[in-house]
Amino acid sequence: MPATSILDAMNTRQRLVRVARYFTRPFYAWVTLTASVLLGAALEPAIPAMLKPLLDQGFNSNTLPLWMIPAAVIGLFMLRSSASYLADVALAKIAQTNLENLRSAMFHSISLADMRLFRDNAATSLANTVVYEATNGAVLLLQSVTTVVKDSLTLVALAGYLVYLNWQLSLIVMVVFPVVAVSMRSISRRVYSLTKTQQRMVDELAYTVEESVLAHKEIRIQNAHEQQKKRFEGVNASLRSVTMKAAIAGSAVAPITNFFGSIALSTVITVAIVQSQTNHLSAGGFIGFVTAMLMMIAPIKHLSDVSSTITRGIVAAERAIDLVENVDYETGGEFTVPRALGQIDFHEASVHYPDASEVALDKVSLHVAPGQFIALVGLSGSGKTTLASLLPRFVERSAGTISVDGVDVTQWNLAALRSQFAWVGQNVVMFNDTVLHNITLGQAVDRDRALAALQAANLAERVQELPQGLDTVLGHNAGMLSGGERQRLAIARAMYKNAPVLILDEATSALDTDTDRLVQASLRTAMRGRTTIAIAHRLSTIKDADCIYVLGRGRILQQGTHDQLMQKGGAYLEFIRLSQS
């Protein structure tokens, strides 16, 4: 064995052990599985062994009572089927019990993961790992490992029986069958590598469909049908071709086995006839021998291609386990307080996103007193969202300090820190749940307060028009609401949360002027007694701010009230000119 394959084998063993740790329970199912697999394997030689006396005594000497034949055959097959049934059920029990836990662990991991996870992985890929990969991988793996154990034992038992029956004939089998195994193995290698390509093609095909569904409007307005179709058809054709190759290779297995089988069979028959003339080989003994020999083909076939299945299973299961073990959780401090005053301080805070050439935020310092209303303005990409994201620790600073109520955000308990903020973001995401639960999200449910929040966000009337009012299920990302309505719903959610700090990131950009005015009024109410950070392009939103910060390329260029800044001129005046044109 070359050095690399020894390494591979060790590696596979270690990886198998790692996966196995997740599949140790339940104990009784493992006991049942082991017992029934052992019984099943031990029973295999019983079939040819039973044939011998049945044939010899039944046909030749007629010494066997007739009832014994069905009794023996049916009894044996019932025992064998029961063993196989129990093994299957126990295996399913092991797989499903542990999978349920593994899936929960993965979901838990995703819920608490450091935000980097979502930057590095597409949503579909995480969903795929939790929903499909884990299940397929585990089931595949458990089945293959059981196959290895069961078939190896069966082979040993059958081979033992052959030798016991007739060691000379066994020699022929011992020569032919390894040849079968080797040829089977080379075919299965090819099938395996083709299957891997096939899997990649399937992923790609699914991705193309998914993209076409998500971007169905863009494709229509851009008339990009042809382009998408070409992409799809390219992958579609490759998938067909690689699947065909795999099918052709796979179909060769049966004829090749049969060919070697026929060689073995004809040699055995010839030698047996010669033997029957010289020494005593009964017809029953011969049939028993041939049956046992043919029964060895199936386990050899399984064993020769099981290693690729095991590899595939390990790879899939590892993806799931990595999600549980190798995901960093968010970490926070100890400090908690039920309700903060809402004082916010940034001291020379900088953010440098990984892989970015420039800093997104460059030594920003600012102070917001409890209850104050500050506004952030600046061109797109100037760092406004980044600045606000530092507060609930959606983004980690590269330098400087950021504190809430004088306590550094890293010293805050994360849940406590985040409960101090209500956030209405640029991309409002709604859950496929009722209006009520979208408003009360994560908080105790109080219908009256939810209605009041809707009223304040100027959305109560629209919600009353919905078929089930507050209890209407909104569908995927509340697709049945308009963009402006979705934003007002997000404002209602923020008001319901009643947190000491309110962050509005372009909260009113999707509203028409009339609604804007109404929401502005209600936002004013919501802002009362709260620290508010508003990011806006509209003058109406920011005019009354206690302090306006003008950001440019991650730096604070100017700060002051609207009137002060208007007098100063410069960046702010430029911003006003742009926002009104």
Ligand SMILES: Nc1ncnc2c1ncn2[C@@H]1O[C@H](COP(=O)(O)OP(=O)(O)OP(=O)(O)O)[C@@H](O)[C@H]1O
């Ligand atoms: N996750 C990220 N990874 C790398 N770079 C990022 C990331 N998020 C933002 N940036 C970059 O950081 C800079 C500041 O982004 P930010 O979202 O804070 O801008 P903004 O002022 O909110 O802009 P807009 O008005 O368009 O919302 C931009 O250059 C942006 O490309």
Ligand SMILES: [Mg+2]
């Ligand atoms: Mg932004």
